[in-house]
Amino acid sequence: MATTSVTVPDLFCADPAIRDALQTPTSVTQDETLNSMALNLNARAERLRYNAHGVPRLERKKHVAFLRKTMGPFPAQYVHGDASRPWYIYWSLAGLNFLGEDVSSYRQRVVETARVMQNDTGGFGGGGKQTSHLATTYAMVLSLALVGGEEAFEVVDRRAMWKWLCALKQPDGGFQVSVGGEEDVRGAYCASVIISLLNIPLDLTADSPAWTPDGSANLLSGLGEYVRRCQTYEGGISGQPNAEAHGAYAFCALGCLALLGDPRQVVPRYLDIPRLIAWLSSRQYAPEGGFSGRTNKLVDGCYSHWVGGCFPLIEACLGIDEDDNKGQSPPTQEREDGLNLPAAPETLFSREGLVRYILGCCQNPERGGLRDKPGKGPDPYHSCYVLAGLSSAQHQWQLASRWEDEKEPDSAETIDDPVWLVLPHLDGARVYEQEDLVRAIHPVYAIPQQHQQAIRSYFLAKEGF
Ligand code: FPP
Ligand code: K
Ligand code: ZN
Numbered sequence: 130m131a132t133t134s135v136t137v138p139d140l141f142c143a144d145p146a147i148r149d150a151l152q153t154p155t156s157v158t159q160d161e162t163l164n165s166m167a168l169n170l171n172a173r174a175e176r177l178r179y180n181a182h183g184v185p186r187l188e189r190k191k192h193v194a195f196l197r198k199t200m201g202p203f204p205a206q207y208v209h210g211d212a213s214r215p216w217y218i219y220w221s222l223a224g225l226n227f228l229g230e231d232v233s234s235y236r237q238r239v240v241e242t243a244r245v246m247q248n249d250t251g252g253f254g255g256g257g258k259q260t261s262h263l264a265t266t267y268a269m270v271l272s273l274a275l276v277g278g279e280e281a282f283e284v285v286d287r288r289a290m291w292k293w294l295c296a297l298k299q300p301d302g303g304f305q306v307s308v309g310g311e312e313d314v315r316g317a318y319c320a321s322v323i324i325s326l327l328n329i330p331l332d333l334t335a336d337s338p339a340w341t342p343d344g345s346a347n348l349l350s351g352l353g354e355y356v357r358r359c360q361t362y363e364g365g366i367s368g369q370p371n372a373e374a375h376g377a378y379a380f381c382a383l384g385c386l387a388l389l390g391d392p393r394q395v396v397p398r399y400l401d402i403p404r405l406i407a408w409l410s411s412r413q414y415a416p417e418g419g420f421s422g423r424t425n426k427l428v429d430g431c432y433s434h435w436v437g438g439c440f441p442l443i444e445a446c447l448g449i450d451e452d453d454n455k456g457q458s459p460p461t462q463e464r465e466d467g468l469n470l471p472a473a474p475e476t477l478f479s480r481e482g483l484v485r486y487i488l489g490c491c492q493n494p495e496r497g498g499l500r501d502k503p504g505k506g507p508d509p510y511h512s513c514y515v516l517a518g519l520s521s522a523q524h525q526w527q528l529a530s531r532w533e534d535e536k537e538p539d540s541a542e543t544i545d546d547p548v549w550l551v552l553p554h555l556d557g558a559r560v561y562e563q564e565d566l567v568r569a570i571h572p573v574y575a576i577p578q579q580h581q582q583a584i585r586s587y588f589l590a591k592e593g594f
Contacts (some may be wrong), residue, residue: 134173135183141416141485142170151453162427163416166503169490173501176494182560184486187226187519187567189193191497192512196224199498199509200235212255215246215268220509222275222574225566226498227516236276245285251286251293260292261463263306263405267319270326270449271576274584288594291329294348295337296318298486299316302339302351303369313357313368317352318381322574325407325544326346326581334543353389353399356382363424364404376412376422376436377382383442384573388544393528396446405469406477410437418482419502420518429501430491430511434519434575435458440478445526445549446528476525479560483522488561491515502561520570523561525554546585548577 144163144574149156168174172183179185199221203210210217218239222232245257246269250262252271273281297304297320304316323329331347333340340346358370365374366382382400389395396402412420412432419428420436463469491499491511498507499515529548551569574581 135179136182136430137170137172137183137485139408139416140421141418141482142172143416150345159180159426162502165566166417166490168245169503170485172489174489174494177489177492180560182558182561183489184485186562187488187565188492188494188497188564191494192516193228193230193497195493195496195498195507196228196509196512199512201236201514210306212259213265213268214242214256215253215265215272216511217241218272218515219268219275222272223291224509224512224516226275226577226580227513227520229568230383232275233278234238235343236278237282239276240281243281245274247286248293249286249289251289251291251296260307260311263304263316263323265298265472265498266290267322268439269278269560270323271574271585273574274580275576277580277583279587285327287327287329287588290323290327291594292334293448294329295323295339298337298339298348300339300351300581301403302353306558311369314356314366314378314381314385315368315496318385321352321544324489325388325546326574326584326588326592328543330543330586331568349389349541353386356385356400360405364401364406364408365423366400366405367512371511374423374499376409376432376439378422379409379439380435383439384575387442387446387573389526390545391547392442393446393448396479402443402446403464404422404466407468409430409436409439410442410478413478413482414505417486417490418479418484427502428486430487430499430515430518431501433487433491434514434521436519437478437521438494438570438572438575439457440476441521441524441526445528446475446593448527458581476554476556480522480558483518484561487515487519487522488565505530516567517570521565521572522567523554524551549573551578 156411172179172534177185222235225232246253248254248261252266254261254529255265296308298540299305299312303312304320306316331349333347344572359366359378361367366375366378368378383396386396386399414421414428417428419430421428422432444471488505493500493507499512501508501511527550531548549571552565568577571581
């Protein structure tokens, strides 16, 4: 029921106090967007059930129904999705899981589909008889982790996967997304996640493009340096060196680096964190509360994850909210650009704003499912990443004080796992209901920690392939 009895803070419903008088296509589109979501921002959208903060309830049942439906056959207009089938499986399973559903009943179907999409030469294609791609392989491996169980894990041909990853590894440290395909930071992230979850040995085959005669290079060599080259003059991360910064790539860069060693050391070693935080923060808009993907573009629900999901990871790296660490963050030197990190920083983004955008603007109130913004239809991709963003707003992550292993990636044989701890975020204004909490999602793997640990420990226990 829409209600008029609530007051939304001006920050989240009024026009920005300062605005540039210059009219451009960008400013016109931005104004149109704000107009189109005025009812939502003012807690007056139809068919949403508002609480006293002017925040709608999570329409959990409707979203579950929507996502269960998207596990079924797709209508004809989705034919373009035929090269992304593992993605559709992951988005729907992950969305259901984030909402608290048990998805293990899909195991048999996922196993059969995965078998058809795996290539003898390693990795998974986007469909049967399609070339293996790092993005579809990442989505397939995460899907297998979500349905869980030995039968699902055993689908993966790890020896072939290892050889394929070696063929993708490039001398400059990055990964091509398919053999002979483009090299970008998605490849760096997807490869790192696959190597970690499947406990793939880091040795290179002698025919890998990155192999060196002295045998010193491995699957992770130069990867941090590659990611560093993707940080742009804006402070954000581009898909490849010297391109435009985009939120999706910021998440990939951080996720990749977080797997190369202790994230508290590796992330600041390769990225200028204050400039990255400045760029990420500029992606959160008021009054919308949501995030845009790049400078001068519009908010979109999926960036609740690609951008919003960067904050819990960075906060964990900075020791935010970790009582042991209060006031003990490494002393930062005074910077000329003034972007100094606070000694014991509070949360780095407006969790309230993000929750308001997600629950107020991204829920389809009729058929369920989550969306980019009001006026757009719901789909599995936005459902998954909007819910992941809600999880990031609702939880905080910490890294345990001790890091057992000081090995550098170049000398390690496989990826090591730091100890990630999670709690609901309780500081500051909490505008949503307790029953509207979604599951905590691992800041690196984009699935809940128990599923990440189950697949990883299964393969850690294996001798060889
Ligand atoms: C711009 O789209 C979008 C991009 C440049 C990159 C999108 C990439 C991802 C969402 C995922 C990558 C990550 C993995 C793990 C494969 P647009 O111009 O339609 O949107 P915009 O106006 O919001 O920038
Ligand atoms: K977009
Ligand atoms: Zn989107």
